[in-house]
Amino acid sequence: MIPSRKSSDGANRKSATKIPVAHDKHSDDEAKMMADVAKLNTLSIRFTKFKNMLELPNIDLEQLRKLSWSGIPEEIRPTVWKLLMGYLPANSDRRESTLQRKRKEYEEFVAQSFGKGKTSLDQALHHQIHIDVQRTNASIPLYQNPRIQEALERVLYCWAIRHPASGYVQGINDLVTPFFQVYLQSYVKGDVERTDVDSISEETLTDIEADCFWSLSKLLDGIQDNYTAGQPGIQRQISRLKELINRIDAPLYSHLQSQGIEFIQFAFRWMNCLLMRELSLKNTIRMWDSYQAEGTDGFSEFHLYVCAAFLVKWSNELKKLEFQDMMMFLQSLPTSTWDEKDIELLLSEAFMWKSLFHNSPSHLASHGPS
Structure with a gap:
């Protein structure tokens, strides 16, 4: 009895390895097609929402910001940005x-x-x-x-x-x-x-x-105080970034400290050029959709949290490196293959950190209400 049961199981296993492979490929193709259709439908619905809003005699800017946070269709971005x-x-x-x-x-x-x-x-x-x-x-x-x-x-x-x-x-x-x-x-x-x-x-x-x-x-x-004498706006942002990283990722903060890395050595450029030297221009444009949707503080307050999310993203790699290699890594981050999905993930993480820390007692005690 035992051998025949083995034989039967083997036959079942053999047949089971043949049929699902073809089925899986068909399912994958079908799933991809359905996902593409769903994406096109979503884009079409979003475009229509923007178009209807822009045709109103008086635009509700608050509603336009909410709609713009997740990205603005290329065809109408010039008008929406203005x-x-x-x-x-x-x-x-x-x-x-x-x-x-x-x-x-x-x-x-x-x-x-x-x-x-x-x-x-x-x-x-x-x-x-x-x-x-x-x-x-x-x-x-x-x-x-x-x-x-x-x-x-x-x-x-x-x-x-x-x-x-x-x-x-x-x-x-x-x-x-x-x-x-x-x-x-x-x-x-x-x-x-x-x-x-x-x-x-x-x-x-x-x-x-x-x-x-x-x-x-x-x-x-x-953000004019980023560019006045001594660039006090940037100095303030770097100080707050340092505090944020200590709260978000204490092991990373400790490692940076132990290696003698000063935040100003890499974050000055992030604040001065709004991460434009780290990201492609197309990705920057998508990011600015959300920055503008954030309102008057988008390019200052929200950018701070984007920088925090950006640094934490490399936490595992950075914690393995010593001073010299870490500085080289931070000066040339591997973002060349990033696309819109990477930017949207970064923005979502920044939004999360802002929701958690922006109005926390520690923040208010250190910096006063923004």
Whole structure:
């Protein structure tokens, strides 16, 4: 009896290894197709929600922020960003006239600064901006084009001379490019980073330039103490990041301390350039959807928690390294393969940490209510 039972089990096992393999593959294909369909349906529903909201005579900005937190469809991102940044009014009747007036105002700024040629400019300021723009997004063809570089130089120069309290600080050159890329996207087809710049009219480029100037101004108004003398805003953010990591991941904090790693050595750049040197421009743009949805504190308060989540993400790797290797790792983090899902996970973790710690007694005692 026993051998025959063995034989029967063997036969059953043999047949069981054949049929499910084919079935599993079919199931996987079907599941993938269903997931793709579900994703398309979700995107379609979200797009319709945005479209309906943007067609209202008066947009509820709070509702627009809530909808934008999970990402904004590429086709309507330029309009949504202008609304969320406070560049365009919520009232649809006033929108076009506001746009024309602000663009005209920027043209006048450019004429005042550049009208007499480059020799009349503040040479030291212009030279610094010129050098930084040459290095901006060096791997992206769009930003190596002289027309684009000159447009960025004008935006940065005009902003700097109108903000003498801070003036131009290296790193601000990075912050203008997400706006430029998003606003250009509405005028071109395909991959915006490989756009044929010769196909862009002068009038279009001038409009994009003006929109970038005003959007950058709005952004920097909220984090201006990051760029005033001594950069107190950044110093404060780094101090708070240090405190947060100690509370979120004490073993990582202890390891950084034991190796003599100062937070300013790696986190200064994270605050100064809003992680743009660590993430691709496309990923930065997705991140900024959520930053703007967070409201006035998105680029300061929420960014702090994103930096905390970002550092903790590498905790296991960092705890195995000593000072020299750790510094090298932190200066060149392996994010080149990151996509939108990685960014959304990072944002979700940051939201969680903010929910847990932002209004905690320790935070309020140390820093006062924000």
